[in-house]
Amino acid sequence: MAEITLNALAHSYSENPSKAEDYAIREMSHVWEQGGAFALLGPSGCGKSTLLNIISGLLEPSDGEVLFDGKRVNELKPEERNIAQVFQFPVVYDTMTVFDNLAFPLRNIGVPEHKVTSKVHEVAEILELSDQLKRKAKGLSADQKQKVSMGRGLVRDDVSAILFDEPLTVIDPQLKWKLRRKLKQIHEQFNITMVYVTHDQLEASTFADKIAVMYNGQIVQFGTPRELFENPAHTFVGYFIGSPGMNFFDAHLTPDSQGNPRLMFGDLQISIRDDVLLALKNMDAAKVTLGIRPEFVHVWDGKNDDAYQVEVDYVEDLGTYKILSFLFNGQMMKARLSEDQKVPSGQVFVSFPEQWTKVYVNEYLVDPNGPMSVTVDQEVEHAN
Numbered sequence: 050m051a052e053i054t055l056n057a058l059a060h061s062y063s064e065n066p067s068k069a070e071d072y073a074i075r076e077m078s079h080v081w082e083q084g085g086a087f088a089l090l091g092p093s094g095c096g097k098s099t100l101l102n103i104i105s106g107l108l109e110p111s112d113g114e115v116l117f118d119g120k121r122v123n124e125l126k127p128e129e130r131n132i133a134q135v136f137q138f139p140v141v142y143d144t145m146t147v148f149d150n151l152a153f154p155l156r157n158i159g160v161p162e163h164k165v166t167s168k169v170h171e172v173a174e175i176l177e178l179s180d181q182l183k184r185k186a187k188g189l190s191a192d193q194k195q196k197v198s199m200g201r202g203l204v205r206d207d208v209s210a211i212l213f214d215e216p217l218t219v220i221d222p223q224l225k226w227k228l229r230r231k232l233k234q235i236h237e238q239f240n241i242t243m244v245y246v247t248h249d250q251l252e253a254s255t256f257a258d259k260i261a262v263m264y265n266g267q268i269v270q271f272g273t274p275r276e277l278f279e280n281p282a283h284t285f286v287g288y289f290i291g292s293p294g295m296n297f298f299d300a301h302l303t304p305d306s307q308g309n310p311r312l313m314f315g316d317l318q319i320s321i322r323d324d325v326l327l328a329l330k331n332m333d334a335a336k337v338t339l340g341i342r343p344e345f346v347h348v349w350d351g352k353n354d355d356a357y358q359v360e361v362d363y364v365e366d367l368g369t370y371k372i373l374s375f376l377f378n379g380q381m382m383k384a385r386l387s388e389d390q391k392v393p394s395g396q397v398f399v400s401f402p403e404q405w406t407k408v409y410v411n412e413y414l415v416d417p418n419g420p421m422s423v424t425v426d427q428e429v430e431h432a433n
């Protein structure tokens with residue numbers, strides 16, 4: 050088991066990088082704590098595989114260091130790093146039996162045969178491969194082959210970490226859910242540092258305790274699924290996490306008649322927390338982006354003096370909940386309605402609770418309390 054530290058790490062595939070866009074990984078410093086279950090989440094091309102390959106040693110970074118338990122490993126080959134890696138597509142030896150495939154990493158390092166046998170049976174049991182052990186890998190389905198591939202990553206309990214690069218891509222949707230649960234269970238059982246790369250937010254949040262969201266070669270937030278949902282540190286996190294993602298609209302600061310700052314969206318004043326308003330004033334930011342999740346937009350049943358009157362565009366029924374799309378000062382926004390909530394039509398009243406109205410400057414969250422998320426319970430206490 051190991052703690053993995055990335056120290057001022059950067060990577061460019063071009064020989065003479067000159068600008069930020071030339072880097073697949075822009076300079077980052079980051080720690081994956083020992084024994085954690087982490088996900089590296091981001092869209093295609095954001096640099097996830099590049100980062101994983103740098104950690105495993107398949108790729109040498111242009112700048113910076115990778116440390117395992119505080120020791121620099123840049124110069125170590127993949128096999129010297131004691132890392133297991135499971136790729137998107139199965140890596141199995143077709144001519145070997147499932148048993149021999151699973152036994153391979155153990156026999157390779159000279160584990161006594163009786164231990165090989167018990168470990169292979171243990172892992173096969175977890176992955177429900179016990180009745181396939183005598184079969185040649187060649188005849189297996191893609192699902193089963195990937196399970197063998199995962200099993201080969203899991204047999205060695207002496208590894209520093211297991212890296213998974215979109216391992217469930219080839220797996221049947223029904224099995225995916227089951228295998229994700231299994232991986233979680235295996236993590237709890239063996240307590241090995243696991244890093245799981247995916248572009249699927251559901252996969253990331255069911256597997257990981259903490260998720261690193263990657264965007265344009267940078268980790269823009271590292272937090273629990275709840276922190277990413279409640280307090281997105283970057284507009285990309287607000288947009289990428291959640292279904293649908295966060296509503297955004299541009300606002301600007303202007304002084305009122307007494308010279309106090311007000312935040313305006315067109316000619317409408319938007320109420321935000323005093324400490325955020327103060328931080329914003331001190332930043333002297335000309336352009337401000339406001340974000341609120343559809344789940345936190347308050348839709349009132351009737352007229353309300355504190356709410357804005359908006360126009361309903363359409364309501365989408367998604368079974369257990371509905372998504373209301375409405376026009377707010379000319380901008381399309383969404384609100385999530387619970388199953389039992391009245392479905393509005395025509396005009397409706399909405400408000401944006403201060404604690405859930407997030408303020409971004411240059412795409413990053415203005416957070417006077419630092420990087421910690423403010424949880425629902427704390428907010429309720431705070432409001433009382």
Ligand SMILES: Nc1ncnc2c1ncn2[C@@H]1O[C@H](COP(=O)(O)OP(=O)(O)OP(=O)(O)O)[C@@H](O)[C@H]1O
Binds near residue numbers: 091094096100248
């Ligand atoms: N061998 C390479 N040579 C040049 N550029 C590369 C190479 N591999 C990746 N890139 C570029 O580096 C950037 C990051 O790619 P990377 O594969 O790490 O992203 P990713 O998030 O893993 O994407 P995906 O989910 O599609 O695999 C992309 O712009 C990609 O085109």
